[in-house]
Amino acid sequence: MKKPQKSAGPSEEQEEESGPLEIVISGEFGESCTEIYEKILEVPPGGECTLYFDSPGGSSYAAIGLVSLLKLRKIEATGYVIGECSSAAIWPFAACKKRYVTPWSVLLFHPMRWQSEENIPVTEAAEWVRHYAHLNSEMDEMLAGLFKAKPELIAQWTHPGRFVTGTELADTGLAELIELF
Numbered sequence: 001m002k003k004p005q006k007s008a009g010p011s012e013e014q015e016e017e018s019g020p021l022e023i024v025i026s027g028e029f030g031e032s033c034t035e036i037y038e039k040i041l042e043v044p045p046g047g048e049c050t051l052y053f054d055s056p057g058g059s060s061y062a063a064i065g066l067v068s069l070l071k072l073r074k075i076e077a078t079g080y081v082i083g084e085c086s087s088a089a090i091w092p093f094a095a096c097k098k099r100y101v102t103p104w105s106v107l108l109f110h111p112m113r114w115q116s117e118e119n120i121p122v123t124e125a126a127e128w129v130r131h132y133a134h135l136n137s138e139m140d141e142m143l144a145g146l147f148k149a150k151p152e153l154i155a156q157w158t159h160p161g162r163f164v165t166g167t168e169l170a171d172t173g174l175a176e177l178i179e180l181f
Contacts, residue, residue: 020048020078025066029058029088033065040069048076051096057087057108060135066092067146081105081166081175091139094146099175105166109157111136147174 023039043049057063070077070092079096086108093099093107120128140158144151153172157164170177 020050022050022052024052024054025089025092026052026054027058028056029062029066033059033062036066037069040066040073040075043073043075045073046075048078051077051079051092053079053081053085053089053093054083055086055089056084057089060088060139063088063091067095067142070095080178081107084108091143091146094143094174100178101166101169101175102178102180103165103167105169107164107166107169108161109154109164110161111158149174 021039021043023036025036040049069075077092077096078098079093079100081093081099081101082105084106085093086106087110090107090109140154141151143149143158144154147154149172156162166175167177169175
């Protein structure tokens, strides 16, 4: 007689009832992204999740990490901007397969910024400037690619920087507008 095998995770039935994992991305990106990474790792490769954004951005590297994790694991993410989705937070939102905004959603597009509260030598600061100039041009291209948008549109918003409303973003076809009232 064969023993029944124990399931390692929730059954397909349970997963369907509960729906995709929901993850809130709020506050500034940085060390707090560790929690977000762990939650994304709970989504099976090729699985689905829902991301809710209310973030002013933060570390460009943390944003790149989130985008990379979503892409490497082939996660089908649906993104909702429930408040602000600015700066580096725009990149993981753009990586979502489906994107939704409200008329009150706001996204600040701007060139990358570097700041350090550390006292660093001039030579290191010069290297940061060189690196950020290179990274800034690559990030504009990556953002256009993630949104599947014309690079000129992203550049128009990013340089010198512009707040884009949810309605404006939806008008370009880069997200779908949800009317709450």
